[in-house]
Amino acid sequence: MLGPGKRLGPYEIVSRIGAGGMGEVFKARDTRLDRSVAVKVLPPAFAGSEQGKLRFEREAKTISQLAHPHICTLYDVGSEDGVDYLVMEYLEGETLADRLERGPLPIDQVLRYGIEIADALERAHKAAIVHRDLKPGNIMLTRGGAKLLDFGLARGLAREADVGGPISPSVSTERKPLTEEGAIVGTFQYMAPEQLEGRDVDARTDIFALGAVLYEMATGRRAFPARSRASLIAAILTTQPPAIRESQPAVPPALDRIVRTCLQKEPEERFQSVHDVRLALQWLAEAVPEGTPEAAPAAARRSTRRAGFTAAVAGVLFAILTIVAVSLFLRERFRRPERRVVRTSIVPPSSLPLANNAPPEFSPDGTQIVFGTSSATAPAAEHLWIRALDATAARSLAGAENGTYPFWSPDGRQIAFFADGKLKKIGVAGGPATVICDAPSARGGSWSGDTILFAGRYTPIMRVPASGGTPVAVTRLVQGSEVSHRWPRFLPDGKHFLFVASATGSENVRNRIVVGNISGAVHRPIAPATSQPLYYDGFLLTVRQGALIAQRFDAEALELRGDPIVLSERAISTSAVLTRSHFTVAASGTLLYQTGDLEDETQLVWYDRTGKELGVVGAPQPYSSLSLSPDGNGIAASTSMAASSVWIYDSTRGVRTRLTAGDNDLWPVWSRDGRSVAFSSRRPDNLDVYIRDVATGTERPAAVSEVDKIATGWSPDGTMIFYDALGLASGTDIRYATVADGKSHPYAATQYLESSAKMSPDGKWIAFQSNESGQPEIYVAPFPPTGAKWTVSQNGGIAPRWRGDGQELFFLQPSNQNVMAVPVGLRATPEIGKPVPLFRVRVPAGAAAWDASADGQRIIAAAHRGPESTREPMTLVQNFDVALREAAPEE
Numbered sequence: 001m002l003g004p005g006k007r008l009g010p011y012e013i014v015s016r017i018g019a020g021g022m023g024e025v026f027k028a029r030d031t032r033l034d035r036s037v038a039v040k041v042l043p044p045a046f047a048g049s050e051q052g053k054l055r056f057e058r059e060a061k062t063i064s065q066l067a068h069p070h071i072c073t074l075y076d077v078g079s080e081d082g083v084d085y086l087v088m089e090y091l092e093g094e095t096l097a098d099r100l101e102r103g104p105l106p107i108d109q110v111l112r113y114g115i116e117i118a119d120a121l122e123r124a125h126k127a128a129i130v131h132r133d134l135k136p137g138n139i140m141l142t143r144g145g146a147k148l149l150d151f152g153l154a155r156g157l158a159r160e161a162d163v164g165g166p167i168s169p170s171v172s173t174e175r176k177p178l179t180e181e182g183a184i185v186g187t188f189q190y191m192a193p194e195q196l197e198g199r200d201v202d203a204r205t206d207i208f209a210l211g212a213v214l215y216e217m218a219t220g221r222r223a224f225p226a227r228s229r230a231s232l233i234a235a236i237l238t239t240q241p242p243a244i245r246e247s248q249p250a251v252p253p254a255l256d257r258i259v260r261t262c263l264q265k266e267p268e269e270r271f272q273s274v275h276d277v278r279l280a281l282q283w284l285a286e287a288v289p290e291g292t293p294e295a296a297p298a299a300a301r302r303s304t305r306r307a308g309f310t311a312a313v314a315g316v317l318f319a320i321l322t323i324v325a326v327s328l329f330l331r332e333r334f335r336r337p338e339r340r341v342v343r344t345s346i347v348p349p350s351s352l353p354l355a356n357n358a359p360p361e362f363s364p365d366g367t368q369i370v371f372g373t374s375s376a377t378a379p380a381a382e383h384l385w386i387r388a389l390d391a392t393a394a395r396s397l398a399g400a401e402n403g404t405y406p407f408w409s410p411d412g413r414q415i416a417f418f419a420d421g422k423l424k425k426i427g428v429a430g431g432p433a434t435v436i437c438d439a440p441s442a443r444g445g446s447w448s449g450d451t452i453l454f455a456g457r458y459t460p461i462m463r464v465p466a467s468g469g470t471p472v473a474v475t476r477l478v479q480g481s482e483v484s485h486r487w488p489r490f491l492p493d494g495k496h497f498l499f500v501a502s503a504t505g506s507e508n509v510r511n512r513i514v515v516g517n518i519s520g521a522v523h524r525p526i527a528p529a530t531s532q533p534l535y536y537d538g539f540l541l542t543v544r545q546g547a548l549i550a551q552r553f554d555a556e557a558l559e560l561r562g563d564p565i566v567l568s569e570r571a572i573s574t575s576a577v578l579t580r581s582h583f584t585v586a587a588s589g590t591l592l593y594q595t596g597d598l599e600d601e602t603q604l605v606w607y608d609r610t611g612k613e614l615g616v617v618g619a620p621q622p623y624s625s626l627s628l629s630p631d632g633n634g635i636a637a638s639t640s641m642a643a644s645s646v647w648i649y650d651s652t653r654g655v656r657t658r659l660t661a662g663d664n665d666l667w668p669v670w671s672r673d674g675r676s677v678a679f680s681s682r683r684p685d686n687l688d689v690y691i692r693d694v695a696t697g698t699e700r701p702a703a704v705s706e707v708d709k710i711a712t713g714w715s716p717d718g719t720m721i722f723y724d725a726l727g728l729a730s731g732t733d734i735r736y737a738t739v740a741d742g743k744s745h746p747y748a749a750t751q752y753l754e755s756s757a758k759m760s761p762d763g764k765w766i767a768f769q770s771n772e773s774g775q776p777e778i779y780v781a782p783f784p785p786t787g788a789k790w791t792v793s794q795n796g797g798i799a800p801r802w803r804g805d806g807q808e809l810f811f812l813q814p815s816n817q818n819v820m821a822v823p824v825g826l827r828a829t830p831e832i833g834k835p836v837p838l839f840r841v842r843v844p845a846g847a848a849a850w851d852a853s854a855d856g857q858r859i860i861a862a863a864h865r866g867p868e869s870t871r872e873p874m875t876l877v878q879n880f881d882v883a884l885r886e887a888a889p890e891e
């Protein structure tokens with residue numbers, strides 16, 4: 001039995017340290033070099049076992065291949081009197097398991113040790129070795145950082161699988177496998193599902209264990225706690241651990257996302273290499289300030305040491321850098337480097353959610369990203385930011401406040417964006433923005449040469465000189481099948497472009513990706529559309545059913561070829577209402593995308609005038625519009641889904657009844673007597689207005705023509721129905737149909753966008769919205785029209801609603817979605833009071849999904865109730881096209 005004073009060759013035992021997975025460990029003194037070492041001895045229980053000796057032998061061979069600053073170094077192997085032993089460096093410190101007994105680690109230490117462990121695993125994986133038993137007890141924390149221990153269960157990997165894909169196991173000894181097929185080895189709390197099930201393991205198995213270790217470092221708790229082995233296995237196979245931020249709110253959301261990706265059940269859903277994990281942790285570490293109480297002293301010590309050290313080695317560094325530069329030049333001159341897929345995360349500025357209406361866009365050279373963030377009180381963009389890929393943080397673009405849907409100039413020196421009902425441009429350094437033209441209700445833009453293309457909510461694609469001027473239409477809406485053209489994107493020739501032709505302004509099976517040209521002579525549908533299209537080097541990229549796909553696209557013949565290729569099955573953030581997804585691509589072969597929900601789903605919620613919730617109605621749905629019955633008991637609602645009918649919800653009993661049987665019935669409006677509901681329906685080509693009797697179910701047309709229409713309101717006596725006429729040369733106009741004969745009459749038809757007409761209870765006034773001031777505002781005008789009108793809103797207004805007695809108007813303020821109330825006196829000249837904010841409600845784009853009760857004391861709204869906007873980091877994939885070209889080689 002070994003004890004103090006005993007010798008194994010030249011090594012004198014000092015004391016017992018503990019036991020590893022495959023042996024006892026002693027502190028010893030190397031009598032030849034007079035240094036402390038750690039001696040690991042194969043215990044007698046294993047010494048007589050052939051398998052035990054083979055594992056011990058394998059650990060020696062494994063460690064000998066892994067010279068790395070964060071892997072415990074092997075000095076020697078030997079055998080003395082039948083005792084086999086390994087001699088390794090002696091580490092002063094404590095195991096991570098011991099440290100975790102005192103609670104979670106500070107975030108800077110979590111990231112530091114995480115990066116070091118990942119770096120050590122990366123070295124092992126490059127040597128075709130998977131650890132298989134990564135856990136806090138096998139990680140030593142020393143003054144120099146983390147050290148990875150105990151490769152007793154390590155297993156060799158097939159080298160032919162080093163690039164992507166699963167890695168098959170191979171036996172590292174020529175005698176027999178050390179684990180039979182299906183055997184479970186490792187520590188249960190940190191095992192990946194495939195390990196527990198006895199399936200093949202690979203590098204991604206260690207990534208799962210690393211995720212569990214990171215979780216425990218950040219929270220002080222195991223990712224999968226359980227009372228028994230059976231319940232532990234069940235938890236690992238079927239459940240996800242609670243979010244880190246539930247117990248540690250100060251932890252950056254990006255760390256939660258990194259850990260969740262590591263802990264995915266299927267290996268294909270995890271990071272595909274520990275290199276990617278290390279890069280993600282490094283990006284996050286650069287974004288976390290070294291200002292925590294435990295990080296600051298260390299930072300100060302490092303700064304002092306660096307100051308003295310830098311002066312001493314400056315000349316040496318210069319010489320080294322010169323040699324490296326020449327070597328790199330020669331390598332690039334004579335050998336093309338291998339392109340490998342690299343994934344990492346882009347973290348938004350601290351505590352700021354990404355704005356849904358300012359998604360990220362790459363600069364033309366792929367070195368910078370522009371994106372928007374919102375505040376904690378509003379989902380709309382409030383700040384634009386620029387992030388250089390070689391920078392550690394983003395910088396605010398001063399002068400571009402409230403900017404939406406930014407896009408770059410071809411030379412990358414300027415950024416165009418939409419704000420205050422205008423299209424503007426600004427230099428990348430910031431400063432005063434220049435107005436290019438009027439552009440209300442933005443739906444994206446693209447810049448080539450001196451030409452800019454842009455779109456509005458219900459407009460064709462418009463063209464304007466980048467220097468400024470009057471926009472002209474370069475596409476024509478196909479009446480009866482298109483109400484909106486949006487998200488233009490130039491093709492490489494600068495003449496043709498891709499865009500989305502929307503059938504209803506929301507998700508619809510007939511939305512199409514279309515090719516147009518700046519002369520207006522081309523209008524060629526090429527594919528269904530559920531997101532915007534992007535062109536990349538012979539491919540068209542888009543999102544279908546949440547998956548990012550690519551398909552070969554001939555930019556000369558303007559044709560798609562071959563089959564679609566799935567680039568990412570992870571759900572890309574997509575708004576079905578906008579037909580827009582959060583992804584962008586650069587010519588350099590870099591892809592950036594956002595995952596998560598963009599809040600298309602809503603809940604019918606009752607509020608009082610203070611914003612207090614009074615109750616909910618029905619189940620969550622992607623509601624796009626609703627109308628409250630005069631008695632306040634019925635809610636007629638439709639959704640933005642491709643197959644949408646009008647349903648009536650009983651707010652008292654909570655049940656719903658189908659009102660219409662169509663698959664494209666939208667925008668219901670209840671009559672003042674409560675007997676009928678008008679709605680818009682496409683049958684099959686034009687969007688026309690119909691009337692449905694609530695009691696009998698009988699139906700009749702109210703307004704049918706070649707112009708698409710959105711029903712907005714009734715006259716009090718039920719003889720007229722008002723609607724928005726879409727796709728006209730003048731944009732959107734207000735018209736009304738007389739119910740008796742179905743004849744159409746104009747009410748407001750100018751070069752501006754007028755919409756959302758609501759007639760006052762006395763039948764003498766119309767409340768509506770118009771963008772003639774440069775942004776939508778609410779106006780009141782007489783009926784019949786005289787040309788006079790009075791402004792109601794200040795700083796923007798949409799979707800007006802009358803109180804039942806006509807003495808108050810309600811509307812939404814689009815910048816912050818406040819419900820506003822305005823006292824109104826309906827006399828010969830209306831007396832309009834000051835708008836007063838009641839509360840904020842988050843309703844879908846378009847704002848038709850809300851209404852006020854007749855007494856003005858309650859508000860019903862289809863409200864977003866989840867997180868404001870996603871705080872998830874963006875995923876950056878460099879050289880994403882490597883796999884793409886393997887899947888779709890040149891024809």
